[in-house]
Amino acid sequence: MLRGGKVGLRARHAEDIPVLHGELHDDVANASRAGGRAWRPITPGSPTLPFAEDDPEPGRVPFSVVELAGGTLIGVATLWGTDTHHRSAHLGVGLLPSARGKGYGTDVVAALCHYGFAVRGLHRLQIDTLADNTAMLRSAERNGFAREAVLRSSSWVLGEFLDEVLLGLLAEDWQPAARG
Numbered sequence: 001m002l003r004g005g006k007v008g009l010r011a012r013h014a015e016d017i018p019v020l021h022g023e024l025h026d027d028v029a030n031a032s033r034a035g036g037r038a039w040r041p042i043t044p045g046s047p048t049l050p051f052a053e054d055d056p057e058p059g060r061v062p063f064s065v066v067e068l069a070g071g072t073l074i075g076v077a078t079l080w081g082t083d084t085h086h087r088s089a090h091l092g093v094g095l096l097p098s099a100r101g102k103g104y105g106t107d108v109v110a111a112l113c114h115y116g117f118a119v120r121g122l123h124r125l126q127i128d129t130l131a132d133n134t135a136m137l138r139s140a141e142r143n144g145f146a147r148e149a150v151l152r153s154s155s156w157v158l159g160e161f162l163d164e165v166l167l168g169l170l171a172e173d174w175q176p177a178a179r180g
Helices: 016-025 028-034 104-119 134-142
Strands: 007-010 061-067 073-083 088-095 124-130 146-157 160-170
Touching: 007 104, 016 028, 016 073, 028 088, 061 104, 073 104, 088 104, 104 124, 104 134, 124 134, 134 160
Parallel strands: 088 124
Antiparallel strands: 007 061, 061 073, 073 088, 124 160, 146 160
C-alpha cells in the first residue's frame, strides 16, 4: 500500500465495488462531472462497471483510497493515460460524499505523485478538471501543479458547456512529502 499522511492507496477489493458503484457512479450529478462521457445506468455485477478489481486498460492503474486510521474506504484514485515513451500520465481522484471537504484530496494527489514520480519514474503528471472544481484545483496547486491551460466550453455536463483546466507537474518541480 502507498501511504500518505492520512490516506493509503491500495489495490481495489471485491467488497469495494458495490460501495463505489452506489456512492460514486450512481450519483448522477457527480459521475457526470467526473467522467469524460455521458452518464448511463449500469447494472451491478455488469462487466462494464466503471469500478473493477483490476483494470484491463493498459496505462491505467486503479487504486482504492482508504483512511490510514481504521482502513475505511473513502474513494478512488487513478493513474491513467500513461505514455511510456514520453513518461507522462494523468491523475484522477474521486472521494465518497462522506470524505469530501476533509483534506483527503490533497493527500491523495500527493500519494499519486509519489507513485508516478518515485515508483514509476515518470517525468510529467497532468490533471484535467472542470474549472469550478475548486477542491481538485486546490489539491493540485498545494502539491505544486501549475495551471497550464483553460479549455473554454470544452466539457458538456448536464445541459451546459463548462471550461476545463489543465494542470501539470514535472518531476524536477515535485516536492515529495514525507512518506509514512
